[in-house]
Amino acid sequence: xxxxxxxxxxxxxxxxxxxxxxxxxxxxxxxxxxxxxxxxxxxxxxxxxxxxxxxxxxxxxxxxxxxxxxxxxxxxxxxxxxxxxxxxxxxxxxxxxxxxxxxxxxxxxxxxxxxxxxxxxxxxxxxxxxxxxxxxxxxxxxxxxxxxxxxxxxxxxxxxxxxxxxxxxxxxxxxxxxxxxxxxxxxxxxxxxxxxxxxxxxxxxxxxx
Numbered sequence: 001x002x003x004x005x006x007x008x009x010x011x012x013x014x015x016x017x018x019x020x021x022x023x024x025x026x027x028x029x030x031x032x033x034x035x036x037x038x039x040x041x042x043x044x045x046x047x048x049x050x051x052x053x054x055x056x057x058x059x060x061x062x063x064x065x066x067x068x069x070x071x072x073x074x075x076x077x078x079x080x081x082x083x084x085x086x087x088x089x090x091x092x093x094x095x096x097x098x099x100x101x102x103x104x105x106x107x108x109x110x111x112x113x114x115x116x117x118x119x120x121x122x123x124x125x126x127x128x129x130x131x132x133x134x135x136x137x138x139x140x141x142x143x144x145x146x147x148x149x150x151x152x153x154x155x156x157x158x159x160x161x162x163x164x165x166x167x168x169x170x171x172x173x174x175x176x177x178x179x180x181x182x183x184x185x186x187x188x189x190x191x192x193x194x195x196x197x198x199x200x201x202x203x204x205x206x207x208x209x
Contacts, residue, residue, distance in 0.1 A: 066098065071105040085100065113131070113165055122147075134168060149176075
């Protein structure tokens with residue numbers, strides 16, 4: 001070996017460099033494999049329908065982290081439970097992966113109801129739906145102007161201008177029927193359909209009809 005080194009020093013140095021490079025590559029490969037935990041994955045547990053505090057504990061115990069990124073209000077779901085998660089349940093992730101959660105809010109967010117009085121029914125529907133409210137029913141009432149919104153009510157109470165009601169609430173619209181419902185000759189809607197003048201005479205003179 002010594003004779004070979006003395007006879008071919010350049011070749012020996014080249015072989016030594018190749019050997020060192022190979023050792024470095026092998027070491028780098030094992031380091032990367034250890035650093036990235038190549039091939040080592042964990043199955044994401046299903047935490048939907050679980051209280052967010054319990055869900056956090058479950059994910060932490062399996063080496064994952066979690067962040068609540070949003071909350072919505074679903075009346076039929078329990079407050080504080082996880083509604084959605086990402087990545088989804090049963091998928092495989094590496095240790096330490098963050099799981100993003102959407103939870104059910106404890107109460108509905110209060111939103112200002114739009115001013116739709118004296119607005120056409122079509123325009124009012126656009127305004128209401130854009131504000132994330134639900135039109136439960138449209139009730140027609142006597143009015144000279146057809147399809148003109150008279151007012152809206154929530155749980156039987158008239159909604160005032162800029163009043164805040166719960167997000168996604170159901171409201172009832174009260175809309176005009178048009179001048180075709182106005183009775184002719186200024187009559188009053190009674191069982192005998194007497195006129196206004198006749199009603200006045202009855203009060204003043206006690207006449208019967």
